[in-house]
Amino acid sequence: MTGEPGDVARDVAGTATEDRAAPPVPLSRNRGYRLLWGSQALSEFGFHASMIAFPLLVLALTGSGAASGLVMGTIAAAQMVAGLPAGVLVDRYDRKALMLGCEAAQAVSAISLVIAVWSDTATVPHMVAVAAVFGAAAALFEPAENAALPVLVDTVQVPAAVSMNTARASMGQLSGTATGGFLFAAGRFVPFLADAVMHTLSFIALLFLRLPKRERPAAPPGRLVHDMLTGLRWVWQERRIRVTILCAVVLNLFFSAFYLVVIVLAGTRGVPSGEVGVMAAMLGVGGVLGALAAPVLHSRLGAYRAIVAVFWALTLFTPVAAFVHSGYATGALFALMALFPPTANTAIMTDQLLRTPDELRGRLTSVLALACGAAGAAGPALGGLLAQALPGDRAILVCSAGMAAAAVLATVSPTLRGLSPNPPAGNRPAAA
Incomplete structure (x- = not known):
């Protein structure tokens, strides 16, 4: 590619010379970054609460370790399969719309599982389908969030933003995993209800996120x-x-x-x-x-x-x-x-x-x-x-x-x- 990294960020941001002379807005007061970070803190908590509850649910309903492995393996497989196409979609289409779609899909899938468990109609194929949605949504959301990061924060703040996202992921895994087991003990559907609520709240928060408009390449079919x-x-x-x-x-x-x-x-x-x-x-x-x-x-x-x-x-x-x-x-x-x-x-x-x-x-x-x-x-x-x-x-x-x-x-x-x-x-x- 041509140009220096600073030129790339400048072309994307499209800012004026006098603006570049001013000090950047701290991340703590950057509205866009706070919305994105906070929404994903909720989402990752719910996701990991579900991940610890999924094998427990499958074992409780079927008593089969193989079925539990199938459901958990589906999440990883969906992430792998959807990985490369997800990057193309993020570069082709509106990134905010893709992130909203991921949160909505996960919320609806979790709610469907709550209803199935509550009504005692949950099946392994249903749980596999929900796991596939979770995996594919995770594969799509990550590149959309990372691609949006350099246009939400100042260039010199990108390292801090990346590290804060890493801390958020670790905290979500710790808190979600620790809480998911207790939620499952309260009721088999409870971790998935919590997941649905977290993704719904994340969806609402992302509605208020504003990303700068960008030139997107045409997306001819079959490409x-x-x-x-x-x-x-x-x-x-x-x-x-x-x-x-x-x-x-x-x-x-x-x-x-x-x-x-x-x-x-x-x-x-x-x-x-x-x-x-x-x-x-x-x-x-x-x-x-x-x-x-x-x-x-x-x-x-x-x-x-x-x-x-x-x-x-x-x-x-x-x-x-x-x-x-x-x-x-x-x-x-x-x-x-x-x-x-x-x-x-x-x-x-x-x-x-x-x-x-x-x-x-x-x-x-x-x-x-x-x-x-x-x-x-x-x-x-x-x-x-x-x-x-x-x-x-x-x-x-x-x-x-x-x-x-x-x-x-x-x-x-x-x-x-x-x-x-x-x-x-x-x-x-x-x-x-």
Whole structure:
């Protein structure tokens, strides 16, 4: 592509020179960003409350673990299948309308499940259909939100906005997962009723969101596959984006494998299930704190040093798990390790969003989500193989070696060294 990242943001925002001289509106007073962030805080709470209740509901109604796996697998499969087409739709059509459609579809689907459970008519095909809607909506909403972000906030605020979105996701997962089990105990339909209410409130909030108008390319029929391939080619041809996506994939792969290996090792060591739950919760707590610290770390370190520091930190902390036997101590280690990835995520997403033309941002996000999702799915499989083939401590060391190899490559990469230390200043979102 031509032009610098600042030029892209300026072209999208279409702001005047005198406006660029003024200080940006803080995120806390940015009406558009607050609406988007708050609506998704509600939505993600409801989504994760449903996710923890879904397998419990299937097991309660059918007693089949296979049926439970089918329903949960449908969510992941729908996200994977809808990923690339979702990016094309985000680049073609009105992003606010797509986000509203996602919230409405999830609210209606959840209500249909509430009615079915309440009337004792819920079936596995119905639950599979609801799961497919949830997965497809999540796959469509994420690129729409990420593509809208650079036109809602000032360029220099993109790292803070990305990290706040990461913190919101972690908080939604923690609160929703913790609450969903209690809601299910109150009534089988209650978690899904809460989900429907959250998505409805999110839909209402998004009605008041105003996005700057943008020039959208014509959408000739039958060009969906062509446009998907265009996005893939563009991502592949942009060396900096290609390398940063590779970094994210490697990090997801080995960290997911390491996480499963540690869980399996805890079971073989006789760690009580309550302590295992604390381990998982501490990972979320560390993620929230890391996301809040990410803007400061990214600002002080810059993109290249932030990415490299995260790789080396995880490489050094990973082997410690082989020598820790207490579930609580392992949870503390998880929390410490989870502090670092949000900084790398902030550095990667900021550089990619500002480097990508507005008409390709949806496809960029969908490609990144698809790649990281595939790595997140392959990681547990790799971890399972390592845990079966090797003693637990050796399996952990293999994961650490993989991270170390990736850290060395990231450190010596001339492409990563060329990343901008910080995003360019002075570009404003268009007034809505």
